[in-house]
Amino acid sequence: MIAGFGSVWLFGDSKDSDEDSRTGSFTSADADQRVELAVQTVLNAYNAGDWEAVEQGSCGDVALRTAAESRGGIATNRTDDEVRITGLDDFEFTTVDSAMNAYTFARVTVGRPDDPTGDADAVAFFALLDSGDGWKVCTSQIVSTTGI
DSSP states (O other), rough: OOOHHHHTTTOOOOOOSSSOOOTSSSSSHHHHHHHHHHHHHHHHHHHOOHHHHHHHOHHHHHHHSSSSOOOOOSSSSTEEEEEEEEEEEEEEEEEEOOOSEEEEEEEEEEEEEEEEEEEEEEEEEEEEESSSSSOOOOOOEEEESSOO
């Protein structure tokens, strides 16, 4: 279901409005950039092995997957847990639904961290929550590795 939703909305443009519905003082583009920066920060920290920063920037499913007990990927492929996001290319669609919820789709590189020869382009979905102390990446999924 998410993959179908992603393909419908992936190339939409959510950066047209001038006012952020949360505060009335930031443009939608500013709010989108904060969400995208949160995703980029967590991915960079994960790939650098900065587990404290990953913990601070994540919640929910992502926090559980990356906890010390598992050290799983930020987002994994449903059919192969070893395939993970190894790089982020750009964001294709970002929206801030409310003061607390946002989601984004990004073009990413996926592969096995120890084998870059198998890297592939993909699309990943990220859901974020802002509970007052900044955006945190809570849900992530690789939704497409074909048709990019």
